[in-house]
Amino acid sequence: MIEQPDLRRTGRPTLADIARALGVSEATVSRALRGSPEISEQTRAAIRRVARELGYVPNAAARSLARQTSRTLGLLVPDVTDPIHALIVAGFGRAADSRGYTVIVMDGSRDEARRARSLRTLIEHQAEGIAFCSTPIPMREAIEEIRPAHAVFIMHEGADALSPSETPLGRMRADDEHGIRLMIEHLLALGKQRFSYVNGPDIASNRLRRNAILRSLEALGIEPRIREYSTGEEQADFETVARLVARERPDALLCYDDKMALNMLDALRREEVSVPDDLAVTGFDGIPFAAISNPRLTTVIQPADLLGETAAGALFDAIENGTPPPDITLPVTLAIRGSSRRRVPESGAGVAAPQAKS
Amino acid sequence: MIEQPDLRRTGRPTLADIARALGVSEATVSRALRGSPEISEQTRAAIRRVARELGYVPNAAARSLARQTSRTLGLLVPDVTDPIHALIVAGFGRAADSRGYTVIVMDGSRDEARRARSLRTLIEHQAEGIAFCSTPIPMREAIEEIRPAHAVFIMHEGADALSPSETPLGRMRADDEHGIRLMIEHLLALGKQRFSYVNGPDIASNRLRRNAILRSLEALGIEPRIREYSTGEEQADFETVARLVARERPDALLCYDDKMALNMLDALRREEVSVPDDLAVTGFDGIPFAAISNPRLTTVIQPADLLGETAAGALFDAIENGTPPPDITLPVTLAIRGSSRRRVPESGAGVAAPQAKS
């Protein structure tokens, strides 16, 4: 009768079941299963065997309670559906996995209410570290609330709202400024003169990139004048901008990110603005699809998965060694591709399919 | 001295802190905070106030232990970086959020070892429901192991390995067969005759789609003969296939999914195979980028986010009402776009709107 675990409510065997089956104490089982050195090989083996037979799996909640530590990380992302965020999630997850941490990914953090709920959930789950990926800065109070969990920001959102001194919150970001500068230089080398920018959502990254364009032009002695366009995520918006572009004829169109640039490429096709002949179009991010579009998209590649990994790493350091999460800026790469080349040899006859080589 | 919570190790106030501050019992606080009706308005208000002041947040681990229920769902995906999986994650997460469940997303389930670890993690966290998204079937034993958690499969992987009778595991999938059939009919209407298929990874979805092509041809009285190509995720592979295609000249190239199709489009460009004039290329999935490629990609749109939502819904039902997760097949839509048109200039096509132009 005392042989088989009684499978209470959850139906899962516990330490007590194993202990009972072997006539040892729970503590011994606990130690053996965790590989504590102070257990004889014999008992350890026996315990392991029974544990396997019973299909024992430790209960994370109980462990977390007893150990006062959850080995859990939280990650807030505005939208997993965005390739750049997905890459960050992947990198973050890989790093966490390799260190034995569980990560709870909370999507939809762009929405105020949902973000607040997400944050609370993470706190309830005793997340030891939280990464805010391109998420609008939680008000100062929120930052207080998450203590003693450690926090880092991935990408630029939130970076401008806190003076670095007061709260040592890490920031992992790509060197957007430098990327933009490389881009501008490239476009100038191509002889471009009339720059325009398609704004993304009104968040820090967008402001940063936009301002970087102005500053780069200025630094290079060009009068920093750019035409700006705005757009939401609607297809109609891209069409509107495309029409404006067709009329105003800038010769370089920098877009907030690759997704927008790809959409613009599509919209411009219908306005019969030929890229790159009439107009150079560039993106930002380096998402995989940008490398196979037609024409392929010139862009600034940010090491998104590395950002994720780095953020997780910074959190580990903070959790395990008390090292305050640092500010880290990762390098970017300019990928020059078909969308910003000088006129490229055409091979198709009249059909609307610009051929991009390489 | 007994006024402020003593902030033990975790630094978070507990029920006991609130109770002490007010001179009531923990039980009362617990009830009040959970809105139990048997608490006077006065005490409830006082308790709520103090809780807020102290920044109290319930401890999920403790609650889960005491309540013997975690309100947690697990989701395994092979690769969040794949747009179709990201959509599923998003839909699943949204549904869970709206019902107050926390979801733990485990990425990288294509990797055997990582998948095993992920599954274990989910069990440790007492996930009450687990969704396997396009994840190679965990051996029968694994299925036993996850009990009493409920499980569903999203997409086709795993669907063929279990006889429906023995384990009532739900399956949420799109009607791939019908999608393929619509696609074949479309291509035949275009006068295509030499069909070819680019295989995806060796998983159920791929086999299913491939076989569906054969069956559709057969059903339509065509000799079910297709040329098959294989490819990994490497760019070199796409180039190889493109070269073969350029030599063998099929007139319709169906690809396992949109990602592959988009890559093929890119590779074919360099082989100077003109799409759709020389060759129709089609995808499967209906990822957003397929709608803005050049040419735009004809594809079968599956309701990915809905699949995610539905899977979550089925799990709720199983958890809360004991309803065994059903098998659900969601309808798909054929989106006819530029990559499979007869030579026609690109017209303004809506994103997901199947064009009925002849």
Next chain:
DNA sequence: CTGTTAGCGCCTTCAA
């Protein structure tokens, strides 16, 4: 090397 004893924070009878 192994057992005993206390909790971790919350919930849930059962009394009062």
Next chain:
DNA sequence: TTGAAGGCGCTAACAG
């Protein structure tokens, strides 16, 4: 309406 007591599954001293 509120309190007291015990327990969820595991870990962490402290004994032996």
